Amino acid sequence: MKKKITIAALATSMLVYLLSSCYQNKEDILALPRVSFRNEVVPIVTAGPCGCHNTSVTVRAVLFSDQRTNTIFYDAILARRGAFADWVNGGTHPGGGAIDFSPSEKNIIKKWIAQGEPYDDGAGCTVSGNLTYTNDIVPIYNTSCKGATCHGGIAAPIDYAKFVAKKDVLLTILNSGGNTGHPGGALSLTTCTVNKMKAWIAQGQPQ
Structure with missing residues (x-):
């Protein structure tokens, strides 16, 4: 009888050990899916309660999208x-x-912010071919750098000459994703913006 109890106890201990080992094995635990900035957050703020930020008319609000050019x-x-x-x-x-946002929209935005960096999905554009200041950098400047408080x-x-003269400062900003280097404080730059500007610099900053 004692032998059976001992064997049962050993089997139970072994089962508990194996289960706990599996649980602690992080490779076996699937990571929770991240909230997608481009697929879940952007659709919320480019519609509904943020309508005044998504118009082709000149307004006081910061624009999140331009309906004229999509x-x-x-x-x-x-x-x-x-x-x-x-x-x-x-x-x-x-x-x-x-x-106001709806409760479900608030929940999505809360989860997106709580999950931390990287806030951007790291996608959104393909950087290829020859880039120029006029065709590729000016649009970024107009939408991300230019404004009443910027x-x-x-x-x-900032014009072409200043972009060229301040290349080292610009690279510091880009290499940190906008977190450091900008004299006016930290910036929020998408991976697409960073990659496009770095590619332009690598190509010699053609005008």
Whole structure:
């Protein structure tokens, strides 16, 4: 009888050990899917309660998209991450008014912010071919750098000559994803923007 009890105890101990070992083996545990910035967050802020940020008409609000050209300003959306965090965690629309996300939209944005870096999916464009300042960098500057509270407003405008002269500063900004190097503070840059500007610099910054 004692022998049977001993064998049963050993078997139970072995089973517990094996189960605990499997549980602690992180390679066997599938990571929870991340909230997609481009597929889940961007559709929320380019529609519904953010309508004034998605218009072809000149407005006071920062534009998230332009209906005329079907262009989405990903950098501008990323840059408002802090405002979104305040809003969905008990705050209100930064511009005032009875504007709000739905509970499900708030939940998506909360999860996106809580999961941390990288906030951008790291996709969105394919960088290939010859890049030029006029065709590729100016559009980025106009949508991500230029504005009343940025360059061309309270900060000095940047032209081709300054981009070339400040190449080292620009590379520091790009290599950190916008976190360091920018004299005006941290920036929120998408992977697409970073890769495109770095490719342009690598090609010799053609005009």
